[in-house]
Amino acid sequence: MAKATKDVIYGLYNDEEVLMNAVKVANSKHLEIMEVFTPFPVHGLDPLLGFEESRLHIGGFIYGGLGTLTAFLGMTWIFTKDWPVIFGGKPYWSVPAFIPITFELTVLFAAIGMVVTFYIINGMGPGIKLPILDNRITDDKFCIAFDKSTVDASTAESFLKETGAEEIDSKII
Amino acid sequence: MSAPVSLIREPLVTGSKTYHQITEDLVSPTEKAPGTLWVMAFSVAAILATFGVFCIAWTIWFGIGSWNLNRTIGWGWDITNFVWWIGIGHAGTLISAILLLFRQKWRTGVNRAAEAMTIFAVMCAALFPGIHVGRAWVVFYFFPYPNTRGPLWPNFNSPLLWDLFAISTYFTVSLLFWYTGLVPDFATVRDRAKGIRKKIYHFLSFGWNGSAKHWQRWESISLVLAGLATPLVLSVHTIVSFDFATSVIPGWHTTIFPPYFVAGAIFSGFAMVLTLMIITRKILNLQDYITIAHIESMNKVILVTGTIVGVAYLTELFVAWYSGYVYEQFAFFNRALGPYWWSYFGMMFCNVISPQFFWSRKIRRNIVWTFFLSIVVNIGMWFERFVIIATTLARDYLPSSWSFYIPTWVEIGIFTGTIGIFFVLYLIFVRVAPVVAIAEVKSILKSSGDQYSGGHGHHHHHEETTSTENH
Structure with missing residues (x-):
């Protein structure tokens, strides 16, 4: 089953509080975050990302x-x-x-x-491969990813820089 | 988030760790070749396990006649060991589920290993009824599946069948709970690994990538599984106690059994957790994650449950006297002063007297004392089961059928074999999986780590954070 690929721009943060702050900024600027990846469950992040309670x-x-x-x-x-x-x-x-x-x-x-x-x-199971943007996300990096088809790449990049991302990169997943 | 929960409360993670250091500390034991100590421990465990398997094969080949059970004493070491192992398993679920519901953060340091202990202990326990039935190859007759024998169904009114359902459910739910907790940590191991190790951990981590939505669901499922496991763990030892309490044997037929067995199970389980944790933290250098504060907390649980067990022993004695029922009175007289008096006094000393040392804060925080007393408690709880089972059966209603029981080498071999199997599994576990739940420790670092909660470290954020950080 071929999946449509996505061109993704993402930033890596060093601290969950910086990340939460960045998500707040993104919300105020109406930037549509594709996905957030963290090494552990960050409390208070779900409402910021607009997640409803799990059913x-x-x-x-x-x-x-x-x-x-x-x-x-x-x-x-x-x-x-x-x-x-x-x-x-x-x-x-x-x-x-x-x-x-x-x-x-x-x-x-x-x-x-x-x-x-x-x-x-x-979408998980034994042997299934899900997109991994960076190997350090399961260690100590907190990641915000934007889909370049919904958010302009240069806007996203300047947003990531301003909010304190340590590293910014693009990947096709 | 970084606001300290309490300035008085002891930190749960010491050594001013950063997130990366936590990963380093907890994953590296799975990446290095095992040390001499591990190899030695593994060899001893493997020898015991091998002899145990030999004795099991012996039993299945020659039949239960190779044990010293007789018409009077139908349950001996086998059921004693079964109840003992099941009880040990209970601490793992208590730590992982009940303490999660009570939001006890110290559980994060020990829950992974304690849950592993639960699973291995339940496996050892399940072995005993499996071979005790005599024809182990038709043991699946217990399960109510449509069969060609009628279909003839098992007796759903029997506590022994309830036990089968309780233990298989307990094993399955514990395994699911444990593995779901392990998946994000396997992903951490995977993302550091190379070659064949990466392939293996890729398979084991189910494709976990740390997505915020997945974490939300992960927390939701952990909470509900904890909510399910809590009544489950109480039901399991309750049902084990029904094996005795629903009979009409004096000394067994008592309504106090369910709470008394559950308290005893938690008591013995925590003792085994302490035995394991004190060794594990030493060998794997985890003193920053399994701290003296953890050991003290567990010692407090031992003190409480040990005292509950003591009260239950005294209640039993009182009720036997107060009932005016001569057979009940004799059963307890026989336990304390009959041919097995030494096991009764062993039980009283190990389970009621020895935990009282933990009233002293010094002893609660002393590793040598804790280790010693944890072994004493393990022995005591084994005696308790032996007292309830063999001692009671040895003197029944008819003096002409009174009997005495000592185990054969086969029974002893199976018991030491299960200890071997348990440690083989545990030692493999500490080599292949992070012994402390990495993600969970990271999530409590800012509220309970020493560099954030003040007192032991400096109140600053780790060096990798930048000036843009919002304090």
Whole structure:
């Protein structure tokens, strides 16, 4: 599957506070930031970039509910319809005894579902290659990248310089 | 962001680190050839593990008759070891999940290794019921899959089956949580590596590139997984305690078991975390990341949970007396003064008396004392499980069927084998993955690093920052 390439201009900052400040400046100048890359989660950055709260946890709730139903209805069907057996004189449909497994499957489904969703929506997986602008982004560099087709390259460059980027470079990804 | 959280609170990262130094310190152990100490430790662990595998093969080949279990004592070292290992695993989840929910920043120094410990401990634990069932090759009958035997389903009303679900869920969720945390750090290793190492870490890091959106989702998923793992970890040892508590054996049939087992699990788990961390920080030179403050925090947890366990022991004794139920009373009389009296007193001393030393701040902050007491606690918690299981079974309702149990070399070999397997896995882990969560430590550096929180270092930003920085 061929992906459309992007011509990107980016700047590397040395500190997350400088980066946050730069994002604020970019917002006030209405420069459209393509992407920000950081070595660790920077708190307070999401609202500046206009990110809405992640909906992953809603997914988790739905997956968990699916687990609850699978376990509870599964055990109900098995012990009342498919193969009813009396254990210790208890009723076939002995709800309290179903609770532990129902709980465990709720957690199991929610966790597996969320993690799989996380990797799918990130476009990540074993052996997948995503564009890496600089090898030091996973070390100590904070990066702001602009798409040259939406932001004029010279405007972007002067913005990066003014806001304290240590290095500025272009790359086609 | 750089505002110190507290001027009184001890820094969690010492040595005036920069972000780059953190990467250097934490990734370099995976890049160098192993030292002599590592090779020696690995060899010992590998020998134990090999003998353990031999003993497991022996058991499967000749049957459970190669153990000294009998009609009276059906559960011996196997289930003792199973409960012991599962309990040890609990500290990892407590550190990574519960402390995340409580926003305890000191967890970042130890969570990665503690979670690894959880995963390896659960693997060791799961081995025991797997071979104890006798026919290990049909152990998959436990799982409710559509089969050609009817389909005949497992008994969903049985705590032993609940246990299977609890432990497989616990293992899976811990593994997912741990690996998702590792992905950004594998990316850090990848971006420094060359050649075949780069290829391997490229595969392991799933293409992580540090995008802000990915970080947001990563934090969201970490929080929800922590929220899921917290009730999960409590449920796991609760269900393990149901294996005993739902029976009608005097000494087992008690409602105090779930909280008592959970407290004991956290207690033993923290002891094992300390044993491991004290060795790891020394060998890998991580004293700036796993500080005395970390050790002291964990010692406080040991003190609290050890005391809870002590109260539970006394409550059990009181309730046995107060119940007026002669069989219950005998069960406890037998534990303390019967043929296994030494294991009861070992348990009392190691679990109730020894942690009381940690009331002293000096001892809490002393590495030699901590290391010694952590081993004592590990031994004590093993005794506790032995007391509950073998001692109680040895004297049942009928004096004609009373029995005594000592393990065979096969059982001892399997136990030492699991210790070997555990350390083999742990030692491989410290060679291939960053032992301390790199990204998480970086994220707390400005709020908890010594050069920012004052007191130990200068209050300035690291030398790489420029004059354009906004203070």
